[in-house]
Amino acid sequence: MKRLFEYKRAMLLLFFIVSGCASGPGKETLANIDQYFADEEFTAVAVQVTPDKLFSLPTQVINELRQDYKRSRMSRDYIATNLWLANYINADKGGFKYQDNLTKIPMDTFNARAGNCLSLVLLSASLADALGVDVEFQEVEVPPVWDKAGDFYLVNGHINLRLIPREKHDTFLADKNALQIDFLPERTMRGYAKRRIDRTTVMAMFYNNVAAESLVEGRYDQAYAYLKQSLKLKADFIPALNTLAILYRYKGLDDRAESLYKLALSRDSEDMNALFNYGVLLASQDRLEEWAQVHKTLELVRIRNPYYYYDMAQQAYSDHEYQTALIWYKRAVEKADYRHEFYFGLSKAYWATGDERRAKLNMQKALSLSVDEYNQRRYQAKLQAMQTH
Incomplete structure (x- = not known):
């Protein structure tokens, strides 16, 4: 999962290495997100990846997967479906490997046999769906991993999933038998906290990722279309609010950007991404007293971690x-x-x-x-x- 920080006049960014807090529970989903969009400032483009593609695979792939599973069941003693699938995904030969590249849909990840963590999670969930295995998605609260691309720093978060076992009669087994699938296991060995997220949030993450990638490449209209899709799915998804604010700044829409930073901080007053980028905006406008308050909050969040x-x-x-x-x-x-x-x-x-x-x-x-x-x-x-x- 990618989050964006602005780079211009923002070298202090390198020192902020704490994770942002998750949105607090019990907060109502935003019902008026449309008022934060600026369709008149962008050329309308089609969303090239529709939501139905995010957890789907070609029929041929699904059929071959099921045939492989049936052959395995006939050639050995009973093995839980989720365990078989975990072995299939992580096989030394023919399995799937982590590769830090662009975010892809499951079909493309399957063909490439590699992808970033979000791409691999989407693929794993699609394979699980094909075999009737339930999944739980988890956002792992790791310290950010930094990448630089042009005028941006991209902050990479982490996501994994658990494959939930079932008995033959579709009765859930004990939770302890669930299997965690993580394509960057060193991220979880440190015992980081994990937060369960739903499928809609994962979809919002996908669109924010591809929007960030489009923004870095200068494809602003495409980025805007993806961000609208992300926020239509989950209006209070703070990473997408932050990315949209940065896009607005690059279009010279500072007032709209500020309204989004304030909206994000109203959902989570300690979100590091929104705080930092809001501080960059305030500094660019010489609003130094307000910037000092934001900077103070950033420092307090940092030293508590x-x-x-x-x-x-x-x-x-x-x-x-x-x-x-x-x-x-x-x-x-x-x-x-x-x-x-x-x-x-x-x-x-x-x-x-x-x-x-x-x-x-x-x-x-x-x-x-x-x-x-x-x-x-x-x-x-x-x-x-x-x-x-």
């Missing part, structure tokens, strides 16, 4: 500045003393400085806090290596 300190620590560690890394890891622990990866970071930094006792203590703490099998094995192995050193 423990992963800000963690990522600063990780950077210092990679630069071999181990004492500095210790300072940042400790600050992360002060904000969230329940995160196993923070103690793992402390352990690494202490070991690098020669403080083996504290390194072992913090590795033990990381092990005690970890709940997933992968990290438990990893920490146990490192602890044993330390003890036999």
Whole structure:
């Protein structure tokens, strides 16, 4: 999922590495989104990808998928459909792989055997639909991953999905048997919070993505058409409100852009994207007192996020500045003393400085806090290596 930041006069952007908050629950969906559109400023173009294409595959692909599944069922003992599908998607040969490129519909992703995380999620959901497997979509609240394209910084979020198993009589099995499909597993190993989202939100994400890609390429009319589609699906989708505001600014429609930033912030007063871009607009108009208030809010959001300190620590560690890394890891622990990866970071930094006792203590703490099998094995192995050193 892509979000846009303006780049001109905005170099401070590089320092904001915290995730934006999700829209709060219980807020009514906007009923008057049409008043924020500016059809008269754009040439009408058709939306090239209609919503019905976002979870569909050619009949031939569906038939071949079902035949593969039936053959597998006949050649082995019973295997849950969701498990078979997970193996099919992640197969070493013939499976699908992550590739950070343009957002595509399932048919194109299937043919390419690769796609970005949103493209692969759409494909996986389409395959699940074909086999009658239910899915749950999850937005993973990872720190942003930055890309630069022309005058824009693109902030890449992350999405994955869970395949929900069923018994033969369409009775749901226990939730613990659901399988998570993630094409960037390192994003979830850190135990980031995940937020369930519905299919409509995923569709809105798609149109915001392709709109951002069109905007970067200078295809403003196409970007506008996609953004309208995104907001028609989900009127309070803040990333699309933000992208539309940026598009308005590039068309010289600052008043319309400001109204969208205010609308987005009325839905989530701490949304980093809207705050930052609104601040850029205010600075460009020399409205410095208002800019200062926005900047203050940005700073408060940033310093409350423990992963800000963690990522600063990780950077210092990679630069071999181990004492500095210790300072940042400790600050992360002060904000969230329940995160196993923070103690793992402390352990690494202490070991690098020669403080083996504290390194072992913090590795033990990381092990005690970890709940997933992968990290438990990893920490146990490192602890044993330390003890036999």
